[in-house]
Amino acid sequence: MRTDDLIDALASDTGPTRAPPKRLATVGGLGALAALLLVLGWLHTRHDLMPAMRGGMFWMKALYTALLGLAGYLAVERLARPTGSGRRGWILGLSVLAVFVVAGLVQAMMSPDIQMALRMLRGGSWHVCSRNILVLGLPMLALGLWAVRGMAPTRPTLAGLATGLFAGGVAATVYGLHCPENTFTFVALWYSLGVLALAALGAIIGRWALRW
Template sequence: MNTERLIEQLARDVRPVRRHGVARRLAVGLVCGAAVSTALLLLWMGPRPDLAAAMRGGVFWMKWGYTIAIALIAALATIRLARPDDAGGERWLWLLLAPVLLLAGAGVAELLGAPQGMWLSMWLGHSWKSCPWRVLLLALPIFVGLLWAFRRLAPTRLRAAGATAGLASGAFAATVYCLHCPEVSALFVLTWYSLGILLAAGLGALLGPRLLRW
């Protein structure tokens, strides 16, 4: 059998992939995982008592703006890396500099407007020891949802795909965690939220070659 006949027979029963099929499948995994993470937060930690009032203030949306921006950028990179040709997924990650620098600028402005004796408390807040680990824990259901999505996909750079999936999971988990967290300092969010997100990305990079193999 010549090569052309072999390729023709192998491709005979292959169904065409619907347009945006990769993005749809990853979105389903993200939404399902985020729903589990939200339920976990509500049952375990509960929403902050003043959530309705907080959502009318700028600090809450500052936190959500930061975490959602990272989540969307990481999700775009994950969509690219879920394909066999990967289509330059890492190039999207340069966009992460924008939310990081904006929040860093807000943090510097906060420090300049506060007495130096308050700087440490602004940085540590009341929950710096638990915040990154809670974000990591809430990221696990979302990461599992993305692993389910990858079962029908064909990534070839498994560590990079796992890292971006973990990054997206951590950022979406941090978005969910905002419903509970009462911290108001941009410096706190920049440090401890980001640490939780990076822990999730590191876990994804570690597990990607093992769990995304096909």
């Protein structure tokens, strides 16, 4: 059977046993739980969590990272199917990232001096933020790649990238329970790097792990 014929056959056999949404929702739930357990047992929640949850920036961070996770979900949900492109997810992810990066740049430029801008950029945890998000997302990335491998991806690198973006968005959202940073500038750089590191790792692993 030629490759094109095989793809056509898979495309016509995407019934309930191959439908990605339910599996990916399970991956997201278990990934969030794994990240939460790591926060509680390793990083611990921020000491001022309850007051912080009454502030707008706490939820702005959560919205940003959740939308990145949603973008990854939308992309991998399509890429897990034969000939899927994931276009909706990519558009959403790039749009959200661009908006937050612009917000971070504007906030930095509006600071009264360069020292204040650097403080907003570095915060108190710039050296561990991206790494922590990467670690929190590893369990979900592994689970996600395993789940997607059982579907029918025909673009393994892109499917791995989307899986990593999905995992990174979820992990970064949970990480907000620990992280006290509250500037657009910090989040736009260090949170984004953590999420994108998981996306890149997913693409690298997915290139061979999702091949069939």
